[in-house]
Amino acid sequence: MSRKALLYILIVFLFFGCKQKAQKIQSTELLVFSGAGLTNVITELADIYKAENDVDIKLNFASSGTLARQIEQGAQPSVYISANEKWVDYLINLDLVVPESKEKIVGTSLAVIAPSDSETDSITFLDNFPDQFAGRLSIGDPKHVPAGDYAWKAIESGTYAERLNDRILPAKDVRSALMVVELGEVEMGFVYKTDALKSQKVKIVSIVPERLHPPIGFYASILKNKNNEQTRLFYNFLTSKEAKDIWIKNGFKIE
DSSP states (O other), rough: OOHHHHHHHHHHHHHHHHHHHHHHHHHHEEEEEEEEGGGHHHHHHHHHHHHHHHEEEEEEEEEEEHHHHHTTTTTOOOOEEEEEHHHHHHHHTOOBBBBBGOOEEEOOOOEEEEETOOOOOOTTTTTTTTGOOOSOOOEETTTOHHHHHHHHHHHHHHHHHHHGGEEEEEEESHHHHHHHHHTTTTEEEEHHHHHHTOOEEEEEEEEGGGGGGOOEEEEEEEEEGSHEEEEEHHHHHHSSSHHHHHHHHEEEEEE
C-alpha cells in the first residue's frame, strides 16, 4: 500500500473518531432552565446526578417568565422548571414543550420577610397588613415572576392593593426580592418560604394564608426538540425517591 493511501486512511480514521467523540460529548450534556426560587435545590440535585451518571449539566436560573421568553426566542434547554403552571402552558401553546411531560413536582408557601435586625418579629397578614410597617415592600415583578404574581394576588385578596401600590419595589426574580430585603433597602418583602429559610439575613414574620393566592407549585417539563433518553432520565430523577429526600430537606412540599 502506498504512503499516500495510508495517509488517506489515517485522515479518515481521525475524522470519524473526532466526530464520534463530539457526538458522545453532545449526548452527555444537559441544559436545565429553572425558576430562581429553586437555585439551591436544583444545584444540589444536579451535582448528585452528575456524580452518579457522568453527565455535564448546565444550569440557568431566572424568573420563570424570563426563561420562557428565552425559549420562545430560540434557547434550547432540555428541561424547563417553572414556578407556576402558566409559563409551561405558554410554551405548550407555542408547541415547544411535550404536553404530557408537564408535572407538578413540589410546592411551597409564601412568606412575608423582614431584615434579621428588624424590630418586627411577627405580624398577621390579614390584620391590616399595610399599617404594620411604614416603608417599602419588595416583591418579584408580577408580570413575569410567579412569586410576585402570587404576592400580588394575596395583596389583592387582602384588599390592600390601592394602599400598597406606590410602596412596592418590583424585582427581576424572587432571589432579587430576597436580596433587597437582606440589604435592608426595604422594610418587608414577599418570597417563597423555602428561599427565606436559606438566608441568615432575613426572618419570616408571617406566612400568607394559602387561600389568598393560587396554589404554589413548581412544574417540570421536557422541551420537544430535546425529548431524548438522557433528558428523560434526568427528568425522572427529579421525582425519584433520592430526589424527594433532597426536596424535603430543603423545605419543599411533596404532594
